[in-house]
Amino acid sequence: MDERDYVAGHPWLTFAYRIEFDANAQLWARLGEAFSKCQHLTGAPLTPAVAQELGAVYLAKGALATTAIEGNTLSEEEVGKIISGGLVLPPSQRYLQQEVENVVAALRAIDVDSRHGGTVITVDWIKQQNRHVLAELDTDEHVAPGEFTTANLVVGNYRGAPPQDVPYLMDRLVAWIAELTDGTDSHPASVRFFGAFLAATLSHLYLAWIHPFGDGNGRTARLLECAILTNSGLVPWLSANLLSDHYNRTRSEYYRRLANASSHGDVTGFICYAAQGFVDLLREQIELVQRQQLRVSWVNFVHQRFQTLPNTEATARQRTLLLSLPDGPTPLGTVRRLTPELAEQYAGRSDKTVTRDVNRLQSLGLVVLDRHTIEPAIMQMAAFIPGRASSSPRDRR
Structure with a gap:
């Protein structure tokens, strides 16, 4: 052939x-x-x-x-x-x-x-x-x-x-x-x-x-x-x-x-x-x-945590604020406008209300604050991710 x-x-x-x-x-x-x-x-x-x-x-x-x-x-x-x-x-x-x-x-x-x-x-x-x-x-x-x-x-x-x-x-x-x-x-x-x-x-x-x-x-x-x-x-x-x-x-x-x-x-x-x-x-x-799974676990944790708190308008607003925060730092001056739902809840309210809500979330251990930014304390959910559980988000930057 x-x-x-x-x-x-x-x-x-x-x-x-x-x-x-x-x-x-x-x-x-x-x-x-x-x-x-x-x-x-x-x-x-x-x-x-x-x-x-x-x-x-x-x-x-x-x-x-x-x-x-x-x-x-x-x-x-x-x-x-x-x-x-x-x-x-x-x-x-x-x-x-x-x-x-x-x-x-x-x-x-x-x-x-x-x-x-x-x-x-x-x-x-x-x-x-x-x-x-x-x-x-x-x-x-x-x-x-x-x-x-x-x-x-x-x-x-x-x-x-x-x-x-x-x-x-x-x-x-x-x-x-x-x-x-x-x-x-x-x-x-x-x-x-x-x-x-x-x-x-x-x-x-x-x-x-x-x-x-x-x-x-x-x-x-x-x-x-x-x-x-x-x-x-x-x-x-x-x-x-x-x-x-x-x-x-x-x-x-x-x-x-x-x-x-x-x-x-x-x-x-x-x-x-x-x-x-x-x-x-x-x-x-x-x-x-893993980040997506962490986020889902965080949302579930937040809802469980807030079920133990008084069912008030302020508590509902604070939960909305917390769940609206993206991963990483967010300028404090922008939090009231993060989502349309949040903007509606803060409509007609002063910046003092925002400050009280932020301080309340910090006292609950749910956010990390510095002078100008806020971020969710989501990494407390990462207990089994090597190198993450032992330090705060702020420490790792």
Whole structure:
């Protein structure tokens, strides 16, 4: 049988990867930490409202990241408003909004599938993702959304695989993904996680190398990566988009690692880079979740504490003031206007009333005061967080 055309020009498309423990101990350590942190997040109790809020935040981050890598200039705030339906851009910028909406729709579909048995990764499914990301966008004449390219593609200094070999290569990629993720329930969860992470990052790398579509290859590759992580059942949906966020934050390094993987055969370097970024952002995510959990515990504590106090108008106002305080110091001169509810309760009252309320909260040990600021004594809830319980918020600054 004649050798296929891609072999000479793309010898790195081997569909084989072997990782040795001794030579790659650092990578295994990173993957072990990533697995542990995913387990931590999966078991983290959150109220439905907080879970929904965090889900919206990370959906916006993921959609922003994967489109920003390709040149989308919208901010995270703008993306959040687009997702919530609170922003429609003018016609000249409408394509930026469309790019984000396309990715959001694809991500939501992956999430829905994960709740109903997961996504079956097929060539047609990958084509569908490309069709999603390019929907209603103007494209070059040679681009057919959701269809393999028939043109020889060159992106920067990189030439995609020969178009005549693309269907064959994509069939091999899908078969390889199935092989890498074929972890039965008899395998430890950690082993299945390692297989899923390798499948996700390698499929991202290979799809970028093959470059099967006329446009949208990067976004399609990152959707594929997200779907594989989600399908594993070991990466919470909240975390499935973190790799895209990592690539966007470190964009120049992302491109360098992609290039080195093909030109120098440094596939392990790309996987290590992805694993380190994943771990770093999982740490950030856990800290955020802990803060949210701390806040929920604080609110419950405040309500319990005030149940022991006389049920008066002043007590109700003081509770509203306390629960309106954000984390960290707040200028004393602004507290009466922190929320519309608080402003209404202080309407027609003098600053002396505010001072009495603040002093009352201090006497109850519920706030920390200095001459010009006030902050909730929320850290008294952090008895089991290392390095926090032994000092006041003021001492740690």
